[in-house]
Amino acid sequence: MYNLILPLHSLVRWLVLLSLLIAIYRGYQGWLGKKAYNKFDDNLRQTTVSIIHLQFIIGVWLYAISPITNWFIHHFSEGVRLREIRFFGMEHITMMFIAIALITVGSSKAKRDITDHDKFRTQAIWFTIGLLVILSSIPWAFSPLVHRPWLRGF
Template identity: 55%
Template sequence: MFSILLTLHSLFRWLVLISLLMAVFRAYQGWLGNKPFSKPDNSLRIATVTIAHIQLILGISLYCLSPVIRYFLNYFKKAVHERATRFFGMEHVTMMVIAIVLITIGAVKTKKQAASQQKFKTMAIWFTIALVVILTSIPWPFSPFTRRPFFRWF
């Protein structure tokens, strides 16, 4: 079960990134180009939030089953000084939850705006901040914090 969740979580991050990048691009395009907020824009907003929440559920499930997290929780005083263990035990999960909260708040605030420009501006700002948080918190193969491959397979 753990390896399945790990693989799904690893693959799903690409859906999160793709949908978030598309939403951010479209938000800036609409905001700066003074375009109307259309049904496809709203669908992209909803899809981005939905994908992010699915990734959150996968991540929380993975967190509950992970041997790294089990070690982190059982040997906290020692594990907190181990870079990779601390990253997954505290930093990654905290930053990703913050990113999902930012995406959710941005999506709700966007929905509540009346004018198209305000919708695009709100979505652009909140989703961009979330994207930066996510990009800095993913364990990229080149990350100075901890490294994981671009794709995890079964």
């Protein structure tokens, strides 16, 4: 199961990033360009949050079956001193949970805002903050601290 969930988590990461970037772009474009918040923008907001929630479910499932996190949980005092083990056992999931909470709150606030200007502004700001947290917590292929491949095969 682990060999299926890990590549799936890696693949959905790109959908998360793509949908967030589009939603953020539309948010700033609408906010700064004083555009109307239309059905497409609302569907994009909902779809982006749905993809992020799907990724979170896959991530929690992966966390539950991962040999790295299993070792971290059972050897916590040793694991917190090992950068890579600590990253996957504690840092990655914590930061992603924070990012998902930020994006979910931002989506909920944007949905409830009255004016189009406020909807776009709320979406742009909250989604950007969430994206920055996500970008800081992905094990990028180029990271000197903890790195993984750009995309894992099934």
